[in-house]
Amino acid sequence: MKVCKFGGTSVASAEQIKKVAAIVQSDPSRKIVVVSAPGKRFSGDTKVTDLLIELGRASLAGERVEAPLEKVVQRYAQIAEELNLDPAVIRAIQTDLWNRLSADKSNQELYMDRIKASGEDNSAKLIAAYFAASGLQAKYVNPGDAGLIVNDLPKRAQALPEAYERLATLRNSEAVSVFPGFFGFTKNGTLRTFERGGSDITGSILAAAVKAELYENFTDVDCVFAANPHTVANPVEIEKMTYREMRELSYAGFAVFHDEALMPAFKESVPVCIKNTNHPAAPGTMIVKERDYSKRPVTGISADSGFSTLYVSKYLMNREIGFGRNLLQILEDEGISYEHIPSGIDNLSVIIRSHQLTPEKEARIVQRIQTEMHADDVHIRSDFSMVVLVGEGMNHTIGLAARAASAIARTGANIEMINQGSSEVSLVFGVLKHDETKILKELYQEFFEPALVK
Amino acid sequence: MKVCKFGGTSVASAEQIKKVAAIVQSDPSRKIVVVSAPGKRFSGDTKVTDLLIELGRASLAGERVEAPLEKVVQRYAQIAEELNLDPAVIRAIQTDLWNRLSADKSNQELYMDRIKASGEDNSAKLIAAYFAASGLQAKYVNPGDAGLIVNDLPKRAQALPEAYERLATLRNSEAVSVFPGFFGFTKNGTLRTFERGGSDITGSILAAAVKAELYENFTDVDCVFAANPHTVANPVEIEKMTYREMRELSYAGFAVFHDEALMPAFKESVPVCIKNTNHPAAPGTMIVKERDYSKRPVTGISADSGFSTLYVSKYLMNREIGFGRNLLQILEDEGISYEHIPSGIDNLSVIIRSHQLTPEKEARIVQRIQTEMHADDVHIRSDFSMVVLVGEGMNHTIGLAARAASAIARTGANIEMINQGSSEVSLVFGVLKHDETKILKELYQEFFEPALVK
Secondary structure, X not given: OEEEEXXXXXXXXXXXXXXXXXXXXXXOOEEEEEEOOOOOOOOOOOOHHHHHHHHHHHHHOOOOOHHHHHHHHHHHHHHHHHOOOOOHHHHHHHHHHHHHHOOOOOOHHHHHHHHHHHHHHHHHHHHHHHHHHOOOOEEEOOHHHHOOEEOOOOOOOOEOHHHHHHHHHHHHOOOEEEEXXXXXXXXXXXXXXXXXXXXXXXXXXXXXXXXXXXXXXXXXXXXXXXXOOOXXXXXXXXXXXXXXXXXXXXXXXXXXXXXXXXXXXXXXXXXXEEEEOOOOOOOOEEEEOOOOOOOOOOXXXXXXXXXXXXXXXXXOHHHOOOHHHHHHHHHHHOOOOOOEEOEOOOEEXXXXXXXXXXXXXXXXXXXXXHHHHOOOEEEEXXXXXXXXXXXXXXXXXXXXXXXHHHHHHHOOOOOOEEEEOOOOOEEEEEEEHHHHHHHHHHHHHHHHOHHHOO | OEEEEEXXXXXXXXXXXXXXXXXXXXXXXXXXXXXOOOOOOOOOOOOHHHHHHHHHHHHHOOOOOHHHHHHHHHHHHHHHHHOOOOOHHHHHHHHHHHHHHOOOOOXXXXXXXXXXXXXXXXXXXXXXXXXXXXXXXXXXXXXXXXXXXXXXXXXXXXXXXXXXXHHHHHHHOOOEEEEEOOEEEOOOOOEXXXXXXXHHHHHHHHHHHOOOOEEEEEEOOOOEEOOOOOOOOOOOEEOEEEHHHHHHHHXXXXXXXXXXXXXXXXXXXXXXXXXXXXXXXXXXEEEEOOOXXXXXXXXXXXXXXXXXXXXXXXXXXXXXXXHHHHXXXXXXXXXXXXXXXXXXXXXXXXXXXXXXXXXXXXXXXXXXXXXXXXXXXXXXXXXEEEEEEEOOOXXXXXXHHHHHHHHHHHOOOOOOEEEEOOOOOEEEEEEEHXXXXXXXXXXXXXXXXXXXXX
């Protein structure tokens, strides 16, 4: 059986939901359908989730809620009308929203979570109703009833092991299960949401629980591209990549999936397919455990800006056991995670995502390294980009680093950092932000357009 | 004034000591002379230090000491005879050795230190006597009398700040000071040795204390070469390099200086010159604080084998604050220092000098990382070499990494690791040991023999 997840744009309108129904009907193995809240129908439209945030905020502020509530209900009502659904569906949604609004406000975060989660929940109810009306044997499944039990981490809930056991029984359902994404319940029945974009996580958990043959993730693109289409014109489509490649690509700007979303599917080795609701015939991009990588060494190239470098030098540093660990402890005390630690003999740099730093934190870090570690030189520089080449087995392709470094040299840009040696699937270059675009273009040219090389 | 240090081969025989005297006489600014114990006169010869270790070992074992003692005395006696020195010099050395042998044996380490240090001490007495006999105003200086006060670290003594103050008065001496290398005294008068090869350290301390214009380090080579002459035929001579370049080169096989030896000179910005006792007219290699590096980006290429890689992977590792620190803590618990930590997104490698590992330690480390850190994969691989390109400003030369990586690709070898980004003076490639020699040759060809490129 297959688990299909449909994102916000796939369920944004009646027209889109008809496509979803057609997709599910066309393949009897599509037995579990996870849905998001209705997203944007056009550029400038507002997502239902954002309408719900506005509604919850107004309610918590003691403002009148009729107008923001009507906006939410209207979105569902318009869909239901165009799908010729029984008006009872909309009355049920309205009642559900009033119930949530009148709930206990003592914990504002939990209150907001319940309001937000209604977006996916009511979307699932409406879509299940439409499936049934179109002659598909289908039913809405409540995550609490189905056993999606999560731990109590606010906004970053994680499914407990017993959740997988209980959800596995969805395999036995004759009807198509329509399951809302984004939330689960703790053991004592409190609703908890996953991170934003968490419908991907729900789909991944269900795919793992029922040991699906495939987890299809329907969105509004035909596939994942080998490079950012905003930078490179008509980039190559990625037919197949491994989980590891997906992870490395997502590091620097490829918003393919939420970081944690694939974890459950990955652990059960369920293959994932990124597909387009608007063009279901396109093969999409497969994400698998292993693939043959003999054809092309590089799968994709990504780039992201917003990195800073903390540089520390001290004569005879490499003789001091514990130097690196002490340094990382200072960063940890400031709650800062790091990306890479290139090191020389008497110096090292720590590559950090700049958003974690503030002028005060920087001053404290530099001060502590100077006074506690007696460093000769400490400074922080910002405005770096990381450009990442990703491909299974790439680092065992002789001459690949040379080709990449030569391509960068052709742009006239300097390489500030090279990191290769741990991952077998990536090669990371640190460059100045203002060089990022030209480097990405040149690397794409080098590895994906050999026929067009001047 | 200049501080001159003469190594073991420079004072191994009467013939050599005559060269030393001529060198000192030829430049009146050479006012402080630091000497080692007599070294090897020919391949297969035994250094006096090794004879002394044999003597001390025999004494501690309660064996008869006459024969090993005679071997030591004989070395000095032969030198003294060929230099036509008063036999009283040798009688004094003999008495000194008997005194040391009959000292308290309760601390075997200190006992051995005293015996070993006699090598340099008596060398200094003998050479001072010869200087005086040749008409040079010169005197032996005892490190204890001169104030070379050290801390109490066994075998790794370090000069205390007040030592520099007291030694500074050597500036005022009319006579040339002949100073034994390798040892100092703690505040309570205990003799403590520096690390082996520690005469370089003594010279460096004295150069810093008297704020010498130059610290001349006389050895048996004309200069430092840009690559290992055993691998590359007739490598280029390095005329001038910076302290940082020297440090980076010494990392991988360039036994130019003991790691810590240059620290005192470095801190006082005293330039250092490596010169040849057998060919003092050769300009030697200068080690300075800063140099112009516009002419040639790469100063030297070194390579060293004996590295291992500890590989750790865990899905979503980079989300765990503290992961790297915890890993380094486990290594620290085993007393292991590391060289580099290349990292991917969900994995990292720690490059370690293999001599620190044993099968037991490896098993414990792997076990702890698996159980305490819940890693997906942990393994250790050995037989890596590090090849290091060193040059000031090198990492700001556009295209340099590309040239280096291309040269390596030409050899057909794979690059296992690249580390660039912290040090501005080095670029480190991790390769398999069996590829090391061909890579070193090709890199030398690329950066030092452009005219000969095929």
